[in-house]
């Protein structure tokens with residue numbers, strides 16, 4: 001089965017999860033990037049405001065061609081209980097109709113379910129088929145043993 005992983009990551013944790021997932025599943029990986037560069041406290045405050053209000057950020061051009069892929073993984077950090085604005089934009093702008101999709105989130109404290117639910121709602125609205133989801137707490141302990149943590153969390157999809 002040919003799989004593709006899309007992810008957005010501000011601080012590198014979702015990137016690490018996507019890379020571990022890529023190694024485990026043999027998938028190609030594509031990073032989703034914003035035009036705006038987020039930095040420091042103002043970047044954090046803006047991220048909070050935008051996530052809370054369900055904003056979509058402007059994305060840098062990316063390869064959205066999903067031809068030939070049976071399955072697509074899409075990953076986001078949880079921001080204020082929501083997907084990151086880049087992922088909201090990605091889900092609204094990419095043609096996902098008929099694709100089998102697995103979503104994942106990284107988060108620290110609160111539950112990832114509301115963010116995953118929001119991602120799922122957009123995907124379904126746009127005709128994608130949700131095959132499943134998983135989330136990874138980006139604690140120091142998990143990050144130090146990430147390959148194994150991802151293997152267990154994503155076991156059903158490998």
Ligand SMILES: Cc1cc2nc3c(=O)[nH]c(=O)nc-3n(C[C@H](O)[C@H](O)[C@H](O)COP(=O)(O)O)c2cc1C
Nearest residue numbers: 009010011012013014077080081106107108109110
């Ligand atoms: C603006 C902002 C809001 C966040 N909100 C939450 C949250 O509501 N719940 C949570 O568990 N973690 C929250 N976090 C922590 C991130 O979800 C977590 O550190 C994630 O793994 C970061 O991914 P990244 O390194 O790929 O950017 C937030 C982080 C940022 C920057």
